[in-house]
Amino acid sequence: MERKGKKESIIILIIMLIIAAVIVSWLTGLWSCEAGRKNLTEEERLTISDYVNSISVLVQHSYKTSVNFFIILDKIKDVSREELDSSLSEIIEESKVALENCEELNPPEFFEVPHGYLRLVFQMRNKAYENFKPAIFNALQDVDIDISSSQMTKTFLYMFMSDEIYLYFQEEIEKSGEHYGINNLTIIDSEILKDKGLTNTQNVVGLISEIKTVTTLQERRGVAVIAKSIEFNPREINEQGEYLVLANGSEISVIIKIENQGNVVENDVIVTMTYMPEGNPNEEKRYTISTINPSDQKAVTISGFTAYPGRKCELTINAGPVPYEVFLGNNSATYKFMMEK
Numbered sequence: 628m629e630r631k632g633k634k635e636s637i638i639i640l641i642i643m644l645i646i647a648a649v650i651v652s653w654l655t656g657l658w659s660c661e662a663g664r665k666n667l668t669e670e671e672r673l674t675i676s677d678y679v680n681s682i683s684v685l686v687q688h689s690y691k692t693s694v695n696f697f698i699i700l701d702k703i704k705d706v707s708r709e710e711l712d713s714s715l716s717e718i719i720e721e722s723k724v725a726l727e728n729c730e731e732l733n734p735p736e737f738f739e740v741p742h743g744y745l746r747l748v749f750q751m752r753n754k755a756y757e758n759f760k761p762a763i764f765n766a767l768q769d770v771d772i773d774i775s776s777s778q779m780t781k782t783f784l785y786m787f788m789s790d791e792i793y794l795y796f797q798e799e800i801e802k803s804g805e806h807y808g809i810n811n812l813t814i815i816d817s818e819i820l821k822d823k824g825l826t827n828t829q830n831v832v833g834l835i836s837e838i839k840t841v842t843t844l845q846e847r848r849g850v851a852v853i854a855k856s857i858e859f860n861p862r863e864i865n866e867q868g869e870y871l872v873l874a875n876g877s878e879i880s881v882i883i884k885i886e887n888q889g890n891v892v893e894n895d896v897i898v899t900m901t902y903m904p905e906g907n908p909n910e911e912k913r914y915t916i917s918t919i920n921p922s923d924q925k926a927v928t929i930s931g932f933t934a935y936p937g938r939k940c941e942l943t944i945n946a947g948p949v950p951y952e953v954f955l956g957n958n959s960a961t962y963k964f965m966m967e968k
Contacts, residue, residue, distance in 0.1 A: 689722075849949065
């Protein structure tokens with residue numbers, strides 16, 4: 628309990644330091660705009676100050692996400708697979724929100740180029756967290772150590788590169804400020820990878836070995852049909868009641884996405900499409916997904932279904948089930964459609 632209390636105190640201290648750094652950076656940015664400006668209008672001054680403040684908020688969120696990520700990494704040995712999956716999904720979602728907020732920022736004139744580097748920073752950080760989730764489950768599932776360690780190393784390399792690009796962003800933003808005569812425009816620092824040794828594959832192999840020595844994670848398996856991802860060819864042109872109406876054509880092709888919603892790699896996942904045209908024999912076609920990682924989606928295309936213009940048809944798509952799958956409620960989807968005459 629004492630150790631837990633100390634850890635929580637450290638986390639609170641880190642968050643307080645982040646907030647303090649954000650406030651200092653914001654005030655410094657305002658001071659820089661005021662003290663060094665040359666022919667700046669009031670609107671330009673406020674626009675630049677708001678931009679500097681927005682960057683500080685983004686960096687604060689990014690650093691907090693990184694702190695939470697490494698706390699999860701430290702506690703992997705003590706949580707179930709379900710808890711790990713949920714925690715990493717939250718990290719990915721937080722990272723996506725930061726990326727979206729960055730992309731929605733409207734940089735002041737002459738700040739557009741450096742802002743492109745800032746977008747790249749958040750894109751790489753988001754990529755790092757997205758890559759880590761399947762990588763850690765591959766490692767825990769005893770997938771080839773070279774594969775899993777390489778995947779995890781990429782995560783930390785993305786973090787490292789994002790830190791380096793952010794330094795370049797800071798330099799370029801200062802140059803942009805000089806266009807307005809703003810000298811020493813201050814932007815908050817941002818570094819999310821503290822242990823640079825994790826960019827070395829051998830060190831990552833050691834980390835994996837340490838995690839696996841006492842892991843208690845529970846396996847969860849399951850695949851799903853992503854119903855709204857359906858694409859018909861010929862394309863859908865409108866709807867009549869519960870039926871989709873497709874453009875006219877000689878045959879029908881279907882594209883659908885299948886997702887691995889478990890936390891282990893799945894192999895040889897069978898996708899079956901059963902086509903039932905009114906008044907004609909049913910047709911069934913199959914496709915096998917050779918490999919699909921946790922949280923990944925694979926697009927499956929099956930073609931060659933006979934077209935019957937004007938007739939009511941039904942198509943059922945089924946994925947899996949995979950061994951030991953418990954929830955089967957999203958393994959299939961059914962569509963009703965007609966092809967125009």
